[in-house]
Amino acid sequence: MNKFVTFEGCDGVGKTAQLEKLKQYCRQFKPDAVFTREPGGSSIAEKIRGVILDAGNDGMTDVCEAFLYAAARAQHLNDIVVPALKAGKTVFCDRYVHSSLAYQGAGRGLGVAWVGRLNELATGGVMPDCTVFFDLPPDKCFERKGGADCSDRIETGGREFHRKIYDGYKEIIAGSPERFEVVDASGTIEEIFEDMLSRLKKRGVL
Numbered sequence: 001m002n003k004f005v006t007f008e009g010c011d012g013v014g015k016t017a018q019l020e021k022l023k024q025y026c027r028q029f030k031p032d033a034v035f036t037r038e039p040g041g042s043s044i045a046e047k048i049r050g051v052i053l054d055a056g057n058d059g060m061t062d063v064c065e066a067f068l069y070a071a072a073r074a075q076h077l078n079d080i081v082v083p084a085l086k087a088g089k090t091v092f093c094d095r096y097v098h099s100s101l102a103y104q105g106a107g108r109g110l111g112v113a114w115v116g117r118l119n120e121l122a123t124g125g126v127m128p129d130c131t132v133f134f135d136l137p138p139d140k141c142f143e144r145k146g147g148a149d150c151s152d153r154i155e156t157g158g159r160e161f162h163r164k165i166y167d168g169y170k171e172i173i174a175g176s177p178e179r180f181e182v183v184d185a186s187g188t189i190e191e192i193f194e195d196m197l198s199r200l201k202k203r204g205v206l
Protein backbone atom coordinates (compact mmCIF):
# COMPACT_ATOMS: atom_id res chain seq x y z
CA MET A 1 0.00 0.00 0.00
CA ASN A 2 1.36 3.44 -0.86
CA LYS A 3 1.86 5.78 2.06
CA PHE A 4 2.96 9.31 2.73
CA VAL A 5 5.21 9.37 5.80
CA THR A 6 6.86 12.46 7.25
CA PHE A 7 9.63 12.92 9.83
CA GLU A 8 9.79 15.71 12.38
CA GLY A 9 11.88 16.92 15.28
CA CYS A 10 14.08 19.75 16.53
CA ASP A 11 17.26 20.83 14.72
CA GLY A 12 20.09 18.39 15.33
CA VAL A 13 17.87 15.57 16.60
CA GLY A 14 19.53 13.08 14.23
CA LYS A 15 16.79 12.81 11.61
CA THR A 16 19.24 12.86 8.73
CA ALA A 17 21.21 9.87 10.06
CA GLN A 18 17.99 7.91 10.61
CA LEU A 19 16.68 8.70 7.14
CA GLU A 20 20.00 7.63 5.66
CA LYS A 21 19.68 4.27 7.44
CA LEU A 22 16.08 3.91 6.33
CA LYS A 23 17.16 4.60 2.76
CA GLN A 24 19.74 1.82 2.98
CA TYR A 25 17.12 -0.54 4.43
CA CYS A 26 14.68 0.31 1.63
CA ARG A 27 17.28 -0.41 -1.05
CA GLN A 28 16.77 -4.03 -0.13
CA PHE A 29 13.18 -4.19 1.14
CA LYS A 30 11.31 -1.34 -0.57
CA PRO A 31 13.33 -0.24 -3.58
CA ASP A 32 10.71 2.02 -5.16
CA ALA A 33 10.24 4.17 -2.04
CA VAL A 34 10.87 7.88 -2.66
CA PHE A 35 13.02 9.87 -0.23
CA THR A 36 12.71 13.61 -0.26
CA ARG A 37 13.00 16.61 2.04
CA GLU A 38 11.68 20.06 2.88
CA PRO A 39 12.25 22.89 2.41
CA GLY A 40 13.38 22.01 -1.10
CA GLY A 41 13.32 18.60 -2.73
CA SER A 42 12.71 19.89 -6.25
CA SER A 43 14.53 22.52 -8.26
CA ILE A 44 12.25 25.55 -7.72
CA ALA A 45 11.66 24.57 -4.08
CA GLU A 46 15.44 24.30 -3.51
CA LYS A 47 15.82 27.91 -4.73
CA ILE A 48 13.19 29.02 -2.22
CA ARG A 49 15.07 27.02 0.46
CA GLY A 50 18.20 29.06 -0.30
CA VAL A 51 16.30 32.33 0.30
CA ILE A 52 14.71 31.10 3.53
CA LEU A 53 17.84 29.76 5.21
CA ASP A 54 20.35 32.41 4.04
CA ALA A 55 21.72 33.97 7.24
CA GLY A 56 22.12 37.23 5.29
CA ASN A 57 18.32 37.60 5.08
CA ASP A 58 18.04 38.71 8.69
CA GLY A 59 15.35 41.30 7.80
CA MET A 60 12.87 38.63 6.72
CA THR A 61 9.52 38.94 8.48
CA ASP A 62 7.95 35.95 10.18
CA VAL A 63 4.97 36.17 7.82
CA CYS A 64 7.25 36.19 4.77
CA GLU A 65 9.08 33.16 6.18
CA ALA A 66 5.83 31.24 6.72
CA PHE A 67 4.67 32.02 3.16
CA LEU A 68 8.02 30.96 1.68
CA TYR A 69 7.91 27.59 3.46
CA ALA A 70 4.31 27.16 2.26
CA ALA A 71 5.29 28.16 -1.31
CA ALA A 72 8.20 25.70 -1.37
CA ARG A 73 5.83 23.03 -0.03
CA ALA A 74 3.22 23.63 -2.75
CA GLN A 75 5.86 23.31 -5.46
CA HIS A 76 7.50 20.23 -3.94
CA LEU A 77 4.12 18.52 -3.54
CA ASN A 78 3.35 19.14 -7.21
CA ASP A 79 6.78 18.11 -8.48
CA ILE A 80 7.65 15.13 -6.28
CA VAL A 81 5.15 13.95 -3.66
CA VAL A 82 1.84 13.79 -5.54
CA PRO A 83 3.26 12.17 -8.71
CA ALA A 84 5.03 9.51 -6.61
CA LEU A 85 1.89 8.75 -4.56
CA LYS A 86 -0.16 8.57 -7.77
CA ALA A 87 2.37 6.10 -9.16
CA GLY A 88 1.71 3.91 -6.11
CA LYS A 89 5.00 4.63 -4.37
CA THR A 90 5.62 5.23 -0.68
CA VAL A 91 7.01 8.69 0.02
CA PHE A 92 9.31 9.43 2.99
CA CYS A 93 9.62 13.16 3.49
CA ASP A 94 12.05 14.84 5.89
CA ARG A 95 9.80 17.57 7.40
CA TYR A 96 6.38 18.80 6.19
CA VAL A 97 3.43 20.87 7.49
CA HIS A 98 4.10 20.01 11.16
CA SER A 99 7.46 21.79 10.90
CA SER A 100 5.66 24.98 9.90
CA LEU A 101 3.11 24.56 12.69
CA ALA A 102 5.90 24.12 15.26
CA TYR A 103 8.55 26.56 13.91
CA GLN A 104 6.44 29.37 12.45
CA GLY A 105 3.23 28.78 14.45
CA ALA A 106 4.69 28.14 17.91
CA GLY A 107 8.33 29.25 17.54
CA ARG A 108 7.78 32.54 15.71
CA GLY A 109 4.45 33.05 17.45
CA LEU A 110 2.27 33.33 14.33
CA GLY A 111 -0.14 30.85 15.89
CA VAL A 112 -0.64 27.20 15.01
CA ALA A 113 -4.19 27.84 13.70
CA TRP A 114 -3.06 30.66 11.37
CA VAL A 115 -0.16 28.63 9.97
CA GLY A 116 -2.51 25.67 9.64
CA ARG A 117 -4.88 27.72 7.44
CA LEU A 118 -2.02 28.94 5.26
CA ASN A 119 -0.82 25.37 4.77
CA GLU A 120 -4.29 24.10 4.02
CA LEU A 121 -4.27 26.54 1.08
CA ALA A 122 -0.74 25.57 0.02
CA THR A 123 -1.30 21.80 0.15
CA GLY A 124 -4.99 21.50 -0.73
CA GLY A 125 -5.27 19.46 2.45
CA VAL A 126 -2.73 16.74 1.51
CA MET A 127 -1.53 15.41 4.85
CA PRO A 128 0.71 12.45 5.74
CA ASP A 129 -0.74 9.08 6.73
CA CYS A 130 1.73 8.97 9.58
CA THR A 131 4.40 11.22 11.10
CA VAL A 132 7.47 10.04 13.00
CA PHE A 133 8.50 12.54 15.68
CA PHE A 134 12.05 12.16 17.00
CA ASP A 135 11.72 13.26 20.58
CA LEU A 136 14.67 15.10 22.13
CA PRO A 137 14.64 18.53 23.79
CA PRO A 138 16.57 21.21 21.84
CA ASP A 139 19.38 21.73 24.38
CA LYS A 140 20.21 18.02 24.10
CA CYS A 141 20.07 18.26 20.29
CA PHE A 142 22.51 21.17 20.13
CA GLU A 143 24.77 19.52 22.72
CA ARG A 144 25.00 16.45 20.53
CA LYS A 145 25.46 18.52 17.39
CA GLY A 146 28.13 20.77 18.93
CA GLY A 147 26.14 24.03 18.59
CA ALA A 148 24.04 25.73 15.90
CA ASP A 149 25.14 26.11 12.27
CA CYS A 150 25.92 29.86 11.98
CA SER A 151 25.08 29.97 8.27
CA ASP A 152 21.50 28.80 8.94
CA ARG A 153 18.98 31.55 9.83
CA ILE A 154 16.62 29.15 11.62
CA GLU A 155 19.22 27.24 13.65
CA THR A 156 20.64 30.48 15.00
CA GLY A 157 17.21 31.58 16.30
CA GLY A 158 18.24 31.13 19.95
CA ARG A 159 17.47 28.91 22.92
CA GLU A 160 14.03 30.36 23.71
CA PHE A 161 12.89 30.01 20.08
CA HIS A 162 13.90 26.35 19.97
CA ARG A 163 12.26 25.60 23.31
CA LYS A 164 8.97 27.06 21.98
CA ILE A 165 9.29 24.84 18.89
CA TYR A 166 9.73 21.72 21.01
CA ASP A 167 6.79 22.62 23.25
CA GLY A 168 4.78 23.41 20.11
CA TYR A 169 5.45 19.95 18.69
CA LYS A 170 4.37 18.37 21.95
CA GLU A 171 1.05 20.27 21.89
CA ILE A 172 0.42 19.42 18.25
CA ILE A 173 1.04 15.72 18.99
CA ALA A 174 -1.26 15.82 22.02
CA GLY A 175 -3.96 17.25 19.73
CA SER A 176 -3.87 14.30 17.29
CA PRO A 177 -1.88 11.45 18.86
CA GLU A 178 -3.17 8.86 16.33
CA ARG A 179 -1.20 10.54 13.55
CA PHE A 180 2.17 10.38 15.32
CA GLU A 181 4.78 7.77 16.17
CA VAL A 182 6.89 9.35 18.90
CA VAL A 183 10.40 7.86 18.93
CA ASP A 184 12.67 8.48 21.91
CA ALA A 185 15.75 9.99 20.25
CA SER A 186 18.04 9.88 23.28
CA GLY A 187 19.47 6.42 22.56
CA THR A 188 22.08 5.19 20.11
CA ILE A 189 21.57 5.49 16.35
CA GLU A 190 20.88 1.75 16.24
CA GLU A 191 18.32 1.80 19.08
CA ILE A 192 16.46 4.72 17.56
CA PHE A 193 16.45 3.05 14.15
CA GLU A 194 15.07 -0.26 15.48
CA ASP A 195 12.29 1.56 17.31
CA MET A 196 11.38 3.54 14.19
CA LEU A 197 11.46 0.42 12.02
CA SER A 198 9.12 -1.55 14.27
CA ARG A 199 6.69 1.37 14.38
CA LEU A 200 6.67 1.71 10.61
CA LYS A 201 6.11 -2.03 10.27
CA LYS A 202 3.23 -1.87 12.75
CA ARG A 203 1.69 0.91 10.63
CA GLY A 204 1.98 -1.23 7.51
CA VAL A 205 4.43 1.18 5.87
CA LEU A 206 7.26 -1.37 5.66
Ligand code: TYD
Nearest residue numbers: 011012038039069095096099100103154155
Ligand atom coordinates in the same frame (compact mmCIF):
# COMPACT_ATOMS: atom_id res chain seq x y z
P1 TYD B 1 17.65 21.69 7.41
O1 TYD B 1 19.08 21.99 7.25
O2 TYD B 1 16.99 20.86 6.34
O3 TYD B 1 17.40 21.12 8.85
P2 TYD B 1 17.03 19.68 9.38
O4 TYD B 1 18.12 18.76 8.89
O5 TYD B 1 17.00 19.86 10.87
O6 TYD B 1 15.67 19.32 8.83
O7 TYD B 1 16.93 23.09 7.52
C1 TYD B 1 15.59 23.21 7.56
C2 TYD B 1 15.26 24.24 8.62
O8 TYD B 1 14.00 24.83 8.32
C3 TYD B 1 15.14 23.63 10.00
O9 TYD B 1 15.72 24.51 10.95
C4 TYD B 1 13.65 23.59 10.24
C5 TYD B 1 13.14 24.74 9.44
N1 TYD B 1 11.77 24.61 8.94
C6 TYD B 1 10.80 25.53 9.34
O10 TYD B 1 11.08 26.43 10.13
N2 TYD B 1 9.54 25.44 8.82
C7 TYD B 1 9.20 24.48 7.91
O11 TYD B 1 8.04 24.42 7.44
C8 TYD B 1 10.22 23.54 7.50
C9 TYD B 1 9.91 22.48 6.49
C10 TYD B 1 11.49 23.64 8.04
